[in-house]
Amino acid sequence: MTAVLIKGAKLYGEGDPVDVLIENGVLARIGTGIEAAEAAEDTEVIEAAGQVLLPGFVDLHTHLREPGREDAETIATGSAAAALGGYTAVFAMANTDPVADNAVIVDHVWRRGQEVGLVDVHPVGAVTVGLKGEKLAELGTMAKSRARVRVFSDDGLCVADPLLMRRALEYSTALDVVIAQHAEEPRLTVGAQAHEGEQSARLGYTGWPASAEESIVARDCLLAKHAGARLHVCHVSTSGTTDILRWAKDRGTKVSAEVTPHHLLLTDERLSTYDPINKVNPPLRTGGDAEKLRAALAEGVIDCVATDHAPHAVQDKDCEWSAARPGMLGLQTALSIVAETMVKTGLLDWRGVARVMSERPAEIGNLPDHGRPLAEGEPANLALVDPDAEWTVRGAELASIAGNTPYEGMRLPGVVTATVLRGRITSREGKIQ
Known part of the structure; x- marks a missing residue:
């Protein structure tokens, strides 16, 4: 070597x-x-x-699209974006086609990551079969596969059934894995297109209320506390969620949380252009929410930054707002957005950046060789x-492969x-x- x-x-x-x-x-x-x-x-x-010099970054939330949507991204191109962004490990979300809800698919993703060799690609297993929220997937089989899945999530969809979520959390304790929840009460977001507030009312978008996220986070913190399980909250976007997380952590709940770079920087004021590049789930919130998220990340109430890197083919973004798929690129811009929102503002120093982009995500994802101290x-x-x-x-x-970045020209x-x-x-x- x-x-x-x-x-x-x-x-x-x-x-x-x-x-x-x-x-x-x-x-x-x-x-x-x-x-x-x-x-x-x-x-x-x-x-x-x-x-x-920092420990290599770890992303708990990456969409690599392979298998099934190689027109938007592949494990090779996503790995290249990650390496260029300073990442040494990424967790590939399960909403592929077919869904990564069994050992065959997660092993395929893991093996392709090994073949490309630019970053360690760790597949995230689905919590439910087909992401349908009806029946638990093969958690044990995936956890014991060659890929050794350590994070499970139906991200893109919420595990809305409280009994099913409770069972997943209970099983996770025996497997020593974490359940990562996309917190969105689906009955409150039917037809939702943007954050419910002044901007959505003015622009005529159906609103996505903050309570849709906060109610699920509160519910799942209670379930995780009861089960003694580890819960991870994906892409926190509201100020109310930070209050719930602080309350849960003060009670000893084993809950961690992530925030995306775009929710740290961007707000729903960008929606006035009707440009689908700004459409994301959860939606861009208010300036007050972004300010609260930055403070919670600095405090440690929010544990880490995760990109929610979501590449889309041109036809899925270059269309009318209601038909556009939600999501933004994030791997190559994450460090710069954190520098802009957290370092330049004095909320974090570079050791703090190492904590939120490397050390804590490595701990949450159980990667003992990543996020390590810079020592002999x-x-x-x-x-x-x-x-x-x-x-x-x-x-x-x-x-x-995709070019759907909201930071074009910045x-x-x-x-x-x-x-x-x-x-x-x-x-x-x-x-x-």
Whole structure:
């Protein structure tokens, strides 16, 4: 295995620059004055020049679309987008076609991720058969498969039946897995097209009330507490949900939660253009909600950032609003949005970024080799970031097959200059290696 020497990086953006020598997939030496001549003959050298070195990012919520919708994304193109965004591990959601509700499909996704080799692809298993919310899927079989599924979710749809959700949480305790819920009471969102509020009323959209999310989160926190199970709340979007999470955590409930970059930055004011690029589920909320989400992430009430990377084919987005599918790209822009909303505002430092983009998601997803401290002997899963650089987002230039980014033309801070997976450089200077 080729050795890698990173010269002059700041660990977590702190202290003086140091050199980091990577050999045999681990951080072999950290210090000053380390030269390539001290390592293997074919050592690759990265001149970091004071850039920020962080543990590689982990995304708990990625849609890779394979199998079934390879016209929107594949495991190969999604993995490339992830590596370029600083990710070393992603969790691929189950709403594929066919649905990842059995060991055959999850093993296929895992195997394809291994073949591509740019990031560790961990399949998420469906909670219910076919995502229909009627019968529990083969949780035990998937948990014991080659893919070793550790997260289960019907994301895109809510496990609305409280008895079924209770049974899933109870079974999860014996399997040592987490149930991740898309919190949306379906009877409150029939025909919903946007956040229920001033903007939806003015624009004539059917409203998606905050209570549709908050009622399910409250219910499931109670069920998880009763079962002693681990619950993860997907893409938190309302200020009320943060209050429920704080209450549940104070009571000792084993609940974690994620927020997307787009819910940290964007608001429902963007809907006035009627551009379906802004259609997402849960919908963009108000500026007050976004402010509360940022504060909750900084406090730790919300545990981590997850992209909900949702590529769509052109025909599924370039159409009238009501027919457009919800979702946005997120893997290559996530770090920059976090830098814009959390670092530039002083809500997080770079060590805090490591916590919400690497350490906590790795813990929640039970990935012992990711999100590790930057210390000698630890696995070399890394992201190198230039905090002073800026870049302009162009959907056509992103690695994904789809181009549905809401940040088109935006100038954003923070550039991932290199990603390292188990000691191997997977991306460097914006190019896949």
